[in-house]
Amino acid sequence: MHDETFFTGGVFHESIEGGRSGAQIELGHDRVQAVTGDGERFFVQYSECQVDIGGYNDRMVFCRNEDRSLTIFCEDRKYPAALAYAAGGLLDEQLQERRQKLKSQNRRGHGMVLGVLVGAVVLIVGAYYGIQAAGVAAVKAVPVSVDEQIGQYSYESMDPGGAELHDEVVVAAIHEMVDRLAPHAALPDLKFEVHIIQASQINAFCLPGGVIVVYTGLIEAAEQPEQVAGVLAHEMAHATQRHGLQRISQSLGIAAAANLLIGDVEGILVLGSELFQLASINSYSRGQEGDADAEGVRMMHAAALDPLSMAQFFEIMKEQAGNLPAQLTWISTHPDHDARIISIREQMGTLPPQDYQTLDLDWEDVQSRIEKKADE
Amino acid sequence: MESEIRNRPAFANIRITLDPGDEVVAEADAMASMSASITMTTRWSGGVLRGIAKRIFGGESMFVNVFKAEEQSELVLTQPFPGDMECIDLKGTTMYLQPGAFIACDPGVKLGLGWAGIKMGIAREGLFRLKVSGEGRVWFGAYGGIFTREIEEEYIVDSGHLVAYEPSIGVRIGMAGGVISSLMSGEGLVTRVTGPGRIYMQSRSFGGLAAWTNAHLY
Numbered sequence: 313m314h315d316e317t318f319f320t321g322g323v324f325h326e327s328i329e330g331g332r333s334g335a336q337i338e339l340g341h342d343r344v345q346a347v348t349g350d351g352e353r354f355f356v357q358y359s360e361c362q363v364d365i366g367g368y369n370d371r372m373v374f375c376r377n378e379d380r381s382l383t384i385f386c387e388d389r390k391y392p393a394a395l396a397y398a399a400g401g402l403l404d405e406q407l408q409e410r411r412q413k414l415k416s417q418n419r420r421g422h423g424m425v426l427g428v429l430v431g432a433v434v435l436i437v438g439a440y441y442g443i444q445a446a447g448v449a450a451v452k453a454v455p456v457s458v459d460e461q462i463g464q465y466s467y468e469s470m471d472p473g474g475a476e477l478h479d480e481v482v483v484a485a486i487h488e489m490v491d492r493l494a495p496h497a498a499l500p501d502l503k504f505e506v507h508i509i510q511a512s513q514i515n516a517f518c519l520p521g522g523v524i525v526v527y528t529g530l531i532e533a534a535e536q537p538e539q540v541a542g543v544l545a546h547e548m549a550h551a552t553q554r555h556g557l558q559r560i561s562q563s564l565g566i567a568a569a570a571n572l573l574i575g576d577v578e579g580i581l582v583l584g585s586e587l588f589q590l591a592s593i594n595s596y597s598r599g600q601e602g603d604a605d606a607e608g609v610r611m612m613h614a615a616a617l618d619p620l621s622m623a624q625f626f627e628i629m630k631e632q633a634g635n636l637p638a639q640l641t642w643i644s645t646h647p648d649h650d651a652r653i654i655s656i657r658e659q660m661g662t663l664p665p666q667d668y669q670t671l672d673l674d675w676e677d678v679q680s681r682i683e684k685k686a687d688e
Numbered sequence: 689m690e691s692e693i694r695n696r697p698a699f700a701n702i703r704i705t706l707d708p709g710d711e712v713v714a715e716a717d718a719m720a721s722m723s724a725s726i727t728m729t730t731r732w733s734g735g736v737l738r739g740i741a742k743r744i745f746g747g748e749s750m751f752v753n754v755f756k757a758e759e760q761s762e763l764v765l766t767q768p769f770p771g772d773m774e775c776i777d778l779k780g781t782t783m784y785l786q787p788g789a790f791i792a793c794d795p796g797v798k799l800g801l802g803w804a805g806i807k808m809g810i811a812r813e814g815l816f817r818l819k820v821s822g823e824g825r826v827w828f829g830a831y832g833g834i835f836t837r838e839i840e841e842e843y844i845v846d847s848g849h850l851v852a853y854e855p856s857i858g859v860r861i862g863m864a865g866g867v868i869s870s871l872m873s874g875e876g877l878v879t880r881v882t883g884p885g886r887i888y889m890q891s892r893s894f895g896g897l898a899a900w901t902n903a904h905l906y
Contacts, residue, residue: 322780322781322856324856324884324885328779329777329779330776330777330779331838331886332779332781332854332886333779333780333781334778334779334780334781334782335780348779348780349779349780349823350779366856366858366882367855367856367857367858367885368784368853368855368856368857368858368859369855370858372855372856374856374884383884385856385884387855417860421807421860421861424861424862425806425807425810425861428810428861428877429810
């Protein structure tokens with residue numbers, strides 16, 4: 313039973329100032345009537361009523377007269393049922409048809425919203441990988457001299473955390489390792505430049521363009537020179553695979569990559585060197601670390617140095633981790649070393665047989681010279 | 689109380705001449721100048737929670753200022769961006785305003801905040817809209833010129849251009865054309881409005897300005 317006959321709604325008609333007014337809607341026995349606040353009355357006979365449902369919330373019911381010059385509307389939830397009841401079934405068919413039309417429109421609308429949301433997610437994910445791919449592609453097109461300039465800018469303006477060690481034996485030992493590895497680097501024209509810094513931290517890094525920085529703490533921690541060579545191979549791989557420039561291009565976005573391509577190198581040099589100073593030097597992405605490991609293993613193998621040394625150095629770091637956590641900088645910036653040891657061993661299984669040669673170095677002498685310098 | 693919108697359309701402002709006892713409710717910071725005899729009081733816009741909600745979701749201030757005239761006086765109201773203003777007279781009717789559009793109203797107008805829906809969020813029209821209803825005048829502003837249209841059948845408005853609309857207006861989001869042409873034309877998503885009812889549109893959009901500025905930063 314729908315005994316409610318009065319509702320709040322409105323009316324559209326040209327005789328009203330402004331063309332519309334709020335009104336009280338009354339459902340009579342043969343008509344729907346609207347009474348405005350000024351007392352004006354408008355009505356539409358049920359027999360000539362053209363019904364529509366819509367409005368912002370899709371629940372406003374409109375009753376229009378035949379020439380559509382008059383529209384009485386109401387949004388009350390109880391109104392449609394009350395109108396149908398008052399009209400004695402005259403408007404049932406129209407109301408049903410409009411509801412069906414609305415449902416169909418809503419289904420399309422919801423499908424569209426879902427499509428837009430899915431599209432947005434696909435676009436964001438695509439843009440993320442697209443920027444990465446564009447960064448890699450742009451870096452490949454940039455001359456290596458840009459890497460070298462960024463590396464030089466960065467090294468000259470950074471505080472390495474200690475004095476440079478010029479002991480000829482130690483320097484010669486590290487050069488021996490680099491010289492052994494360099495001919496097998498993926499970028500044959502890259503000139504590696506080694507700096508040994510007196511500091512207890514067990515760390516090494518390679519700036520773009522091949523500027524290698526090795527801390528004496530790392531040399532002291534290594535049991536064999538091949539283990540240091542393993543770390544160097546990994547760091548040199550970052551330079552040969554141009555991870556630094558990739559990181560800059562990804563950080564600065566496609567615009568920077570485009571600028572590099574069109575020749576605005578100067579601005580990128582400044583931004584790039586600032587980026588390298590602001591961020592942790594070795595904070596390459598997980599993917600880049602994995603790539604550098606794999607490339608380091610390849611270089612070690614090609615240079616007839618046992619790649620297992622790299623894994624052995626990780627194990628030393630693991631053992632010492634409990635005792636010297638604050639100084640294990642190299643390991644802390646290279647996470648998941650357990651997984652990396654496994655990965656190196658797996659890669660070694662795929663390599664062709666090789667007659668590995670040890671480095672002809674008096675390692676004890678190298679380490680003792682570092683100790684001696686530290687005591688001075 | 690008489691009102692006049694001056695310096696239209698680019699730098700429109702509202703000059704209201706108040707008779708003794710007249711009151712105007714205005715968005716915080718909308719006052720540009722006023723007679724010294726006018727008393728101004730500040731209150732929460734619809735209560736504490738509603739005021740906060742309007743600030744966060746409606747793009748409006750948490751507070752409204754009520755200007756009351758003790759004698760014949762003048763009040764000038766403005767908006768922070770260049771563009772036209774419009775005055776509508778509510779007669780027991782309701783109007784939805786896009787976030788940031790509201791400037792002032794008569795004391796008899798009720799200000800509320802309504803959920804506009806996800807569809808409006810996607811169309812970049814804002815998830816919430818201001819609902820003004822009751823009896824009295826409402827002044828609102830837009831970026832650029834304001835143009836109005838009585839809607840009967842379906843009509844398309846680009847996103848960011850809809851300023852105000854009646855509750856009888858149905859709003860759906862859609863594409864300007866096919867998928868490819870919508871993307872390539874730069875029109876993207878549009879709002880498809882259906883009548884009966886009236887809509888107010890602005891001739892510029894903030895999104896368009898932001899995109900244009902962004903494109904010229906480099």
